[in-house]
């Protein structure tokens with residue numbers, strides 16, 4: 320079996336927001352595949368970040384697909400505005416969705432790829448019934464809310480389990496990881512089965528964006 324292509328999605332949470340367009344263009348030039356955008360409402364997570372207006376500004380700054388991660392309560396009330404702002408993928412947290420299946424359908428209906436996101440304490444089984452209804456699963460490898468936290472080791476097993484389910488049913492579902500991804504963890508999550516790596520600190524706080532992205536790719540390839 321040929322190795323899965325691994326995509327790198329820099330998280331702008333760790334970027335300089337005063338120069339956001341420039342930062343996004345810089346990671347695009349440095350070889351990023353997607354731009355990961357963290358939306359936080361100050362309720363589902365304690366931190367508060369950005370809304371559709373900023374997503375629109377990021378959309379205008381790059382050709383890359385925007386992977387929008389909603390860490391908000393009741394995402395069904397506002398997810399269409401993120402699609403209208405230019406999100407290619409919209410991720411909703413399992414824990415924030417009372418009617419998860421319906422909300423995932425709503426994302427696709429609005430014209431975006433549907434991503435389902437699990438917190439570290441949420442078991443893999445929580446998303447098994449909707450695996451056939453999503454384009455992506457995002458396994459949080461830190462508790463959401465902040466950049467720069469340490470990778471939670473116990474998530475490796477969850478990644479491997481979800482990878483098995485995807486492969487057994489031959490599903491076209493991306494398996495993304497987010498939190499504490501960098502040198503030392505990138506290779507391990509890819510070996511466990513991840514094929515999209517979100518990285519904030521490891522890219523935007525590195526002295527060279529091209530070098531940081533190349534280092535992640537090298538580790539992901541196991542070279």
Ligand code: DX5
Pocket residue numbers: 330331332333355357388461462463464465466467468497498499500517518519520521
């Ligand atoms: C955390 C966010 C992440 C964050 C990752 O709640 O979902 O996308 O930016 O940051 P690092 O890569 O620094 O752990």
Ligand code: ZN
Pocket residue numbers: 330355356357388497517
């Ligand atoms: Zn994120």
